Amino acid sequence: MNSQDYITLDNRYGAHNYHPIPVVISKARGCKVWDPEGREYYDFLSAYSAVNQGHLHPHIVAAAKAQLELVTLTSRAFHNDKMGLFLKKLCDYTGYEKALPMNTGVEAVETALKAARRWGAEIKGIENGKQNIICAAGNFHGRTLTAVSMSSDPESYVNYGPYVPGFVRVPFGDAEAARAAIDKNTVAILVEPIQGEAGVVVPPDGYLSALRKICTENGILLIFDEIQTGFCRTGRRFAWQYEGARPDIMCLGKALGGGIMPISAIVADHEIMDVFTPGTHGSTFGGNPLADAVGVAAIEVLEQEHLEENAYRLGEHFRKAVRAVSSPKIRLVRGKGLLNAVVFEENFDAYPACLALKENGILAKQTHGNIIRFAPPLVITEDELEDALARITGVLASV
Numbered sequence: 001m002n003s004q005d006y007i008t009l010d011n012r013y014g015a016h017n018y019h020p021i022p023v024v025i026s027k028a029r030g031c032k033v034w035d036p037e038g039r040e041y042y043d044f045l046s047a048y049s050a051v052n053q054g055h056l057h058p059h060i061v062a063a064a065k066a067q068l069e070l071v072t073l074t075s076r077a078f079h080n081d082k083m084g085l086f087l088k089k090l091c092d093y094t095g096y097e098k099a100l101p102m103n104t105g106v107e108a109v110e111t112a113l114k115a116a117r118r119w120g121a122e123i124k125g126i127e128n129g130k131q132n133i134i135c136a137a138g139n140f141h142g143r144t145l146t147a148v149s150m151s152s153d154p155e156s157y158v159n160y161g162p163y164v165p166g167f168v169r170v171p172f173g174d175a176e177a178a179r180a181a182i183d184k185n186t187v188a189i190l191v192e193p194i195q196g197e198a199g200v201v202v203p204p205d206g207y208l209s210a211l212r213k214i215c216t217e218n219g220i221l222l223i224f225d226e227i228q229t230g231f232c233r234t235g236r237r238f239a240w241q242y243e244g245a246r247p248d249i250m251c252l253g254k255a256l257g258g259g260i261m262p263i264s265a266i267v268a269d270h271e272i273m274d275v276f277t278p279g280t281h282g283s284t285f286g287g288n289p290l291a292d293a294v295g296v297a298a299i300e301v302l303e304q305e306h307l308e309e310n311a312y313r314l315g316e317h318f319r320k321a322v323r324a325v326s327s328p329k330i331r332l333v334r335g336k337g338l339l340n341a342v343v344f345e346e347n348f349d350a351y352p353a354c355l356a357l358k359e360n361g362i363l364a365k366q367t368h369g370n371i372i373r374f375a376p377p378l379v380i381t382e383d384e385l386e387d388a389l390a391r392i393t394g395v396l397a398s399v
């Protein structure tokens, strides 16, 4: 079978809820992938930042293989000998007292929202059913009904009503708007430190620390969704560290699974996490021993290879090189670390540019029509980035 055969199968038997770039990936290693015909590409999406450690990192693969010989799934009806080690590693790495493991990112968000509502009822004494949570316009927190109930993007929410109530949406980047939206039933503010899916929207300096101050002053929780920005992607372990704006709850996912399996979690301190008691929340697969082994190895790679430093340094270089491209269609280049985007003028269709990038050995995907995100695995070397940049700038200059 060739690439076209695989695409035909996908289209014939799959729901059409994605519009992929027409490339089939059958092998991957580090920051490169190959199609069935043997063509080589740089991966500049990293599975939406889930492959920060690079494809098939040998340390993570070895941990997975070793665990496959022992035990993979126990459910939480019993203890296993890996979960505690994983939770400790995650707490040590993030600087929180407790962690609650789930699988996909949206489940981590759901867990954070449930924690905040319960905390509001049980610690703050808000009448159950009255809790509200402030979120930001342009957010992306996943695809469940709760997550799309927060969304301001019609593609995400249209015709999925009725929506989950209890959310108040304010403009992203405007801390005073968030402050003004707080009422006596507000339990939390939830934002992404940088809005990834919205097109790598970086808020003004001081926004995250202002939110931290507002939440503290008003006795409400600050929740950061670091599912896309976390684990070194932006040049820090977590994007909030740029402003010392430590949230009360952090949602984590994607790169926590080291590109091998879906692993997500929230981290928080005792006072918040203790609102969960036996039977009040859970997941069949959350905390499974295979995920625990992979999660520990995924964090070890981030630590041992100093990937936040690589992301910071190469990110500065990437933006400088791409900003030097002269094109009447490009409006701006923005990002932090190795989470970057090229924003074209309004109504520009970036899909053909993504096809041109593919022809030049670069896989990237447009978001919102006129924006292309560039987010390679953080293990990319300087030489690989130079090679990729020559191709990227060549294509961008020609659009």
Ligand SMILES: Cc1ncc(COP(=O)(O)O)c(C=O)c1O
Binding pocket: 048, 104, 105, 106, 107, 109, 140, 141, 142, 143, 192, 196, 197, 225, 226, 227, 228, 229, 253, 254
């Ligand atoms: C910030 C953010 N939150 C949540 C999610 C949802 O994660 P998942 O697709 O694993 O449910 C994503 C996915 O892109 C994301 O970028």
